[in-house]
Amino acid sequence: MASRAILQSRQGISVISGARWMSSWWKNVEPAPKDPILGVTEAFLADPSPNKVNVGVGAYRDDNGKPVVLACVREAERRIAGNMKMEYLPMGGSVKMVEETLKLAYGENSDLLKDKRIAAVQALSGTGACRLFADYQKRFKPESQIYIPVPTWANHHNIWRDAQVPQRTFHYYHPATRGLDFASLMDDIKNAPNGSFFLLHACAHNPTGVDPSEEQWREISHQFKVKGHFAFFDMAYQGFASGDPERDAKAIRIFLEDGHLIGCAQSYAKNMGLYGQRVGCLSVVCEDEKQAVAVKSQLQQLARPMYSNPPVHGALIVSTILGDPELKNLWLKEVKMMADRIIGMRIALRENLEKLGSPLSWEHITNQIGMFCYSGMTPEQVDRLASNFHIYMTRNGRISMAGVTTGNVGYLANAIHEVTKSV
């Protein structure tokens, strides 16, 4: 077949040949399983029922169930529209955006900032920050593993797996109490080999909404010091948990006070509503400025063969807002408003369930914090919520409170009561 093709072309006959007979190189490619979280939205969208409720993906909704673009974001966009050069950012991203972002996590007057001890790069939201860190960990601590809480955001496992960093787990959620399994958590910290790497959710744990108390964080930090563990904080909800960004950074500040050299992933997806813009930051605290420069250069070396340099638009929105005191204040107000609405919905959902006479305890709805409520429902109960009530959530029973409104909280409570009352 191939020689015929060459012969024909030598004879000057224009022939398109040689490839039609070949079978696909991808015959053996299996269809991949659907992403458990994003698949929920797909199912929701496909449902024609007028009563359908989406409490799956953690994207904020207002009380009408609509996505929200913050006013500060609209204003920032208005200011920058028409002015952007769209040139490549440096590999490490927008310096201004990173500076403002570090202030949020580390504190405006942090000595670490003054002493330039933080290696930081703009990253593709929280996912991108975690992945860059995982790749960095693989390259510079190849013998290390990552300890991941049970449960955690499902994609954490994918990220460290694709970075080829071996994973272990540590106890976190206590199903019996729907709270923190503190004793087992501390045991796991102690039993891990010295110098282990741990993934910690800075606030508003995803998916459980269960956070350690301040006292518990102090004990965790102390034990980390004893063991020489490395703390990597994933902070995707700063401001979104309590409504106060400073308060939501407490765990990180405790660790910093204790002198830990932490790593941190930050995301503006939720707290600035910039989901699709993919804006975030990865930072690694170093011993001194020289080390920070070296580490930053290595982070850039990992970003370059992945995407060269990060997207400019979202970064410009962030730096416009955080760099302008008026806009920043507006943002703080809007973040608090979002957090307050969610807290209000938690109270409403719990009250509704209690009023319905549910035999179960629903305290955890208001004990937990942030966007998600780990309801404690089983996968089968979740399936029934979807098939009988057109209510969509991930099968681990995680409810995105952002999807709850005054309009649907009664319906939701009723449905939950129906599927759980005979337990």
Next chain:
Amino acid sequence: MSPQEESDCPRFDQAHSFSSSDRRISALVRHLTVPTHASPMDSISAAPTSAFGTADSVFAHVVQAPEDPILGVTVAYNKDPSPNKLNLGVGAYRTEEGKPLVLNVVRRAEQQLVNDRSRVKEYLPIIGLAEFNKLSAKLIFGAESPAILENRVTTVQCLSGTGSLRVGAEFLARHYHERTIYIPVPTWGNHPKVFTLGGLSVKTYRYYDPATRGLNFQGLLEDLGSAPSGAIVLLHACAHNPTGVDPTLEQWEQIRQLMRSKGLLPFFDSAYQGFASGRLDADAQSIRMFVADGGECLVAQSYAKNMGLYGERVGAFSIVCKSADVARRVESQLKLVIRPMYSNPPIHGASIVATILRDRDMYNEWTVELKAMADRIISMRHELFDALRARGTPGDWSHIIKQIGMFTFTGLNSEQVAFMTKEYHIYMTSDGRISMAGLSSRTVPHLADAIHAAVTRMG
């Protein structure tokens, strides 16, 4: 710390006027203070090898990475105070005034987006904006491409060309039976790292002939001919970076036949569609030839240059498959590559592209602006060639007008380049590549002087 501990602890940290070393000392002091309150944890003594009492970084051994050779040029340029400095490093288009250019049509699209209050910033799907993907496929393969009409193409939005290449590499490393990719010599500096980190191993094939400053076609055919069956081959769709040397259509046809006969898998990098000749369809011919024969291929598309969207990171990765069923399965696997990398791509740039491509008027406006950019570059080539001829600079400089796209591979060696940087403040990559986009009528004479001096004084 408990209140008890705090009172035992000297409070150095309250004095903000202390130097950074004082602050570090105070931090260490806090570590060394033994907690005095009773807690369940007291029964655990510090492990002998624990880090208790130290602030050593686990990354203390990390050394500073070298500057990226291409992006490092701009870093060096920015540091230079000379008023005559010229940046011919990064391939970013510049106007005649040496300014970055945002296309008018892009501004229009942006305004539309800003004014549309119904737009939200929600997550895109993992594979990005659906309309953008469809329009991108049409742009590169042709709207009437049988592969598209038969639903055999999967297209996913990625972060510009780099992101598309990386996603493609990771997909191949997981799902393709051959792990070796052949890249031309020379090629874009970032290619080897993208493929290596993506899980492939990199080999090379001859491409550029320094003697002719053209294509080493014989060497190319020999090297591809001796590649193992099934190997992946990276092809620059047009406007080869860094050399600007492209195969002719007849040569492309020979390459195609050879590759198909050996079952070599084509992986196209299309970063300059429309920018090379000024015509979008012409610049896509190489790819379309391969698609027309019914075979499979991979394509990385970038809108960085041809729409001037550099920093927005807009691109698309396509796999042309044998059947629609295969395309669907392949797409589902691409999601598994993307999700742990960045979850979903950035929305802004893709929205601009979709706005432009879907609107007949805006599309036409774009083609006009694109042609203007390509034409300006071609005229810079001619001006530089004429200027060197006028100076009687030794050597054959016709390659400047024969090469195509944003770059010229001058043939200057690294010593000559260093000389030009030092004496004439010309910034370019040490392989002798210059970005024609960085030139203007005003600056051509300065560059010509520099080249002349480098060639005559440094041989």
